[in-house]
Amino acid sequence: MSVKAKTSEKSETLNFSADVSRLLNIVANALYTNHDVFLRELISNAADACDRLRYDSIQNPDLIKDNPNFRIHIYKDTATRTLTVVDNGVGMSHDELVENLGTIAKSGTAALMEKMKDAKDPLKLIGQFGVGFYASYMVADKVTVTSRKAGSDEVWIWESDGRTGFTVREAAAEESKILDGARGTAVTLHIKDEGSEFLIDEKTKHTIQTYSDHIDVKIFQNKPEETAAGQGKPVNSASAIWMRPKSEVTPEQYTEFYKHITHGFDEPLLTSHWHAEGKIEFNALLFIPTLRPWDLYDPGRKNAVRLYVRRVFISDSIDGLVYPWLRFVRGVIDSQDLPLNISRESLQFNPVIGKIRASVTKRILGDLEKLSRDDPPGFITFWGQFGAALKEGLYDAAEHRPDLFKVCRFFSTHENGEKHVSLDDYVSRMKPDQKDIYYISGESLDMLRNAPQIEGFKSRGLEVLFFTDTIDDFWLQQVHDYQGKKFKSVTKGDIELSAPEEKDKKKDSVPAEHERLIKELKIHLGDEINDIRISRRLTDSPVCLVAPEGGVDMHMERVLKIHQKYQGETRPVLEINPGHSLIKKMAAMAEGGTTGEDMKDAAFLLLDQARIIQGQPLKNPAAFTRRMTAFMERGLS
Numbered sequence: 049m050s051v052k053a054k055t056s057e058k059s060e061t062l063n064f065s066a067d068v069s070r071l072l073n074i075v076a077n078a079l080y081t082n083h084d085v086f087l088r089e090l091i092s093n094a095a096d097a098c099d100r101l102r103y104d105s106i107q108n109p110d111l112i113k114d115n116p117n118f119r120i121h122i123y124k125d126t127a128t129r130t131l132t133v134v135d136n137g138v139g140m141s142h143d144e145l146v147e148n149l150g151t152i153a154k155s156g157t158a159a160l161m162e163k164m165k166d167a168k169d170p171l172k173l174i175g176q177f178g179v180g181f182y183a184s185y186m187v188a189d190k191v192t193v194t195s196r197k198a199g200s201d202e203v204w205i206w207e208s209d210g211r212t213g214f215t216v217r218e219a220a221a222e223e224s225k226i227l228d229g230a231r232g233t234a235v236t237l238h239i240k241d242e243g244s245e246f247l248i249d250e251k252t253k254h255t256i257q258t259y260s261d262h263i264d265v266k267i268f269q270n271k272p273e274e275t276a277a278g279q280g281k282p283v284n285s286a287s288a289i290w291m292r293p294k295s296e297v298t299p300e301q302y303t304e305f306y307k308h309i310t311h312g313f314d315e316p317l318l319t320s321h322w323h324a325e326g327k328i329e330f331n332a333l334l335f336i337p338t339l340r341p342w343d344l345y346d347p348g349r350k351n352a353v354r355l356y357v358r359r360v361f362i363s364d365s366i367d368g369l370v371y372p373w374l375r376f377v378r379g380v381i382d383s384q385d386l387p388l389n390i391s392r393e394s395l396q397f398n399p400v401i402g403k404i405r406a407s408v409t410k411r412i413l414g415d416l417e418k419l420s421r422d423d424p425p426g427f428i429t430f431w432g433q434f435g436a437a438l439k440e441g442l443y444d445a446a447e448h449r450p451d452l453f454k455v456c457r458f459f460s461t462h463e464n465g466e467k468h469v470s471l472d473d474y475v476s477r478m479k480p481d482q483k484d485i486y487y488i489s490g491e492s493l494d495m496l497r498n499a500p501q502i503e504g505f506k507s508r509g510l511e512v513l514f515f516t517d518t519i520d521d522f523w524l525q526q527v528h529d530y531q532g533k534k535f536k537s538v539t540k541g542d543i544e545l546s547a548p549e550e551k552d553k554k555k556d557s558v559p560a561e562h563e564r565l566i567k568e569l570k571i572h573l574g575d576e577i578n579d580i581r582i583s584r585r586l587t588d589s590p591v592c593l594v595a596p597e598g599g600v601d602m603h604m605e606r607v608l609k610i611h612q613k614y615q616g617e618t619r620p621v622l623e624i625n626p627g628h629s630l631i632k633k634m635a636a637m638a639e640g641g642t643t644g645e646d647m648k649d650a651a652f653l654l655l656d657q658a659r660i661i662q663g664q665p666l667k668n669p670a671a672f673t674r675r676m677t678a679f680m681e682r683g684l685s
């Protein structure tokens with residue numbers, strides 16, 4: 049909120065909101081090598097303003113009757129040391145000037161400020177977030193904004209030295225002449241010493257060309273009245289890059305366009321540019337970034353692909369244009385089929401949008417699959433940044449699941465979780481008699497690598513996939529198999545493991561001494577667990593916990609509870625390893641008639657260690673410590 053300090057009839061002085069002041073402080077004091085970005089921001093605002101008016105004028109052609117051609121002028125005045133950026137776009141009213149240039153309305157700003165506080169390199173963050181208009185203060189010590197909203201006859205002037213506040217006043221007739229005709233905005237920068245290079249035309253020209261070649265609005269380096277008199281040529285090519293044939297666009301131009309729309313410093317990891325024809329017709333130029341945006345998992349994050357209809361910008365937040373699980377994709381889609389005179393809100397229900405979405409999804413997944421073959425390290429970078437988001441699609445979009453599975457990567461017992469594997473890799477390594485795809489899900493790779501439940505699989509050479517993303521437990525509820533092979537949790541149910549190395553031993557019959565032990569354990573642990581049985585999964589550890597067949601898998605239960613999708617509590621099954629010396633000793637104890645407190649303490653210690661190893665909280669840590677101490681004392685004496 050801006051605070052009103054002083055009001056005269058036509059001029060008022062207002063304070064910046066606190067976050068703007070802090071931002072300005074950082075920007076103005078930045079010893080920043082990349083000063084050019086201020087111009088990129090101002091041009092992008094000017095082009096946005098033209099885009100918006102172009103859209104509004106579809107409904108109301110009178111708005112542009114003074115001049116149907118949109119254009120931007122950027123010129124210097126060495127005498128006054130000023131650089132002025134003029135557009136004949138939509139313009140701003142008094143209230144819009146106060147609101148747009150006095151506060152930061154963008155939702156991400158709070159998060160930006162928070163991060164900036166303890167960032168090593170806050171300027172890098174500015175690059176990622178984009179400081180927009182305020183970047184002007186990198187090169188200017190005073191900025192004057194003159195603006196006339198299209199369709200209004202009032203001209204207002206906003207002015208600030210970028211310190212504590214700004215003034216807004218009505219413009220005199222003479223002052224209004226800076227505008228290009230009867231609408232739009234002029235931003236005049238009073239250049240400080242650090243910005244002197246921008247008073248040299250060649251420097252500005254070069255900057256405009258690097259940042260704005262693809263901008264669909266002509267940019268001139270003279271005054272509007274000079275252009276009107278037929279002087280000067282535009283300095284940019286002013287053609288929408290996405291409409292050009294691929295062969296005419298250089299990699300540098302793609303990268304610059306990417307930076308223009310993302311305000312980012314990273315390079316695109318993947319660029320997809322194509323023209324779709326047939327049932328629906330559109331041009332698309334889409335990018336996958338190299339770096340994950342800070343708010344990828346913010347539930348409020350919307351897709352940011354810009355929708356154009358026959359070169360007219362419509363919106364960069366059309367729900368349903370791309371799937372939420374592709375929300376990291378940036379770029380432009382320009383449709384030939386959508387009507388222009390339709391409200392942005394109703395667009396999301398237009399069937400054309402759904403068709404574009406399906407086609408775009410297929411293309412992106414296809415290109416990712418190609419990337420995985422052509423550039424495996426590049427693909428793994430992608431997977432590390434966006435894999436978890438992409439997997440939401442397994443849950444969300446059944447029709448794209450086969451294509452999604454082709455690009456999903458997981459860790460597994462193969463190479464001990466050091467290497468990403470695909471499901472096809474997994475299938476190719478399956479044993480001849482193996483029917484299922486085994487997996488274990490849990491908090492971290494380290495925990496899963498050491499999970500007792502996978503011991504028996506490893507010793508038999510059966511590969512187990514490691515699932516560590518929360519989303520894994522969700523898609524596993526929807527997806528039951530891959531190419532007819534069931535996904536089977538190794539921490540659930542009684543798994544039939546063929547046991548070649550145990551073939552001499554009697555199968556399925558529980559030896560008498562173990563039967564006795566199981567009976568004793570059940571007496572003490574009966575309330576805590578569902579069952580106790582001899583394990584086939586264990587080779588090294590004495591015990592482990594698994595979910596009963598038909599129950600909810602243990603890690604899944606925890607994840608679902610955190611997300612409040614599940615209330616119940618499944619009591620686990622305790623499995624014991626008959627080959628382990630501790631279990632043998634306890635069986636002997638049970639056989640020898642040790643019951644009561646000693647057996648109870650041992651039983652609970654067994655159960656608690658099984659809980660600990662899979663990262664579950666202990667139900668009664670005090671009791672655990674007491675028992676542990678008692679056993680240690682005995683052991684040490």
Ligand code: ADP
Nearest residue numbers: 093094097137139140148149179180181182233
């Ligand atoms: P952003 O462009 O990301 O919204 P900026 O700080 O660059 O952030 O601009 C803030 C707002 O000021 C814009 O959203 C727009 O509403 C308004 N604005 C800035 N420049 C212009 C302009 N030349 N014409 C019309 N409105 C503008």
Ligand code: MG
Nearest residue numbers: 092093180181
């Ligand atoms: Mg902007």
